[in-house]
Amino acid sequence: MAETLAVRQISLRFGGVKALTDVSFAVEQGELFSIIGPNGAGKTSMINCISGRYRPTEGRILLDGRDITRATPNQRPSLGIGRTFQNLALFHHMSVLDNILVGRHHLMRNSFLTGALYWLPGVQGEELAHRRRVEEIIDFLDLQAYRKAPAGTLSYGLRKRVELARAMALEPRLILLDEPMAGMNLEEKEDMARYIVDLNEEFGMTVVMIEHDMGVVMDISHRVMVLDFGRRIALGSPEAVLADPHVRKAYLGEEDEEPAPAPVRAVS
């Protein structure tokens, strides 16, 4: 299967801090790929390199074989990369519907002039097509009851769902989810896990997810990469990663009975 994302020997330094060191991995088209690791392991730094927020000190990032390492964060949505944030980034006073429409901004040919030229032929048609697509996403994420509500009035779990809707509205080929279940109760987590599986299977979106809830990660991921101190220490199926003694030591704090691990290794 084709590689949607290829990360090649990425390193990222902040002054003396090595956030990432020589990390490589690839994500296949249609894959649901998770990145896990202890606090400070470099997970968000990696997502930020892929989304363009951080520019890696070394290495390359390819999307569908095209080098996007130097593309700006503003260019990445047009290239097909959508993301959600660890801390919610919604417009609180805007309705759910309008927040989601913001996600389609880069797809709107007429966006800049839509207001002024609204009555010209084609502009209304385009606007309608965007609204239809947004309504489909609202249905998919069961947000009908909240479409007119200001985003700031919703519960935390619902706001996370609106943020997912906004990222989906971009119709990304690759969607980056930064802790989509953080702060949720069990029921909200189960809902979110189902939506992520469905957007992967039904909408065909390739997913890269950071998540601390190991149960969810192991349940829904096709493959899992483990970072520790900015290095990749394991990569493989959830079962292989869970069974890996170095992962158990680094991530779960279990005693390692074997000699110290090599800095970079893979299991599959």
Ligand SMILES: Nc1ncnc2c1ncn2[C@@H]1O[C@H](COP(=O)(O)OP(=O)(O)OP(=O)(O)O)[C@@H](O)[C@H]1O
């Ligand atoms: N903008 C920044 N400036 C300086 N140091 C940073 C910056 N961003 C991250 N770091 C450092 O890089 C390292 C990796 O941080 P990162 O946030 O990527 O880890 P993480 O695995 O996402 O952690 P968490 O699970 O706590 O969110 C940490 O030592 C962190 O302090």
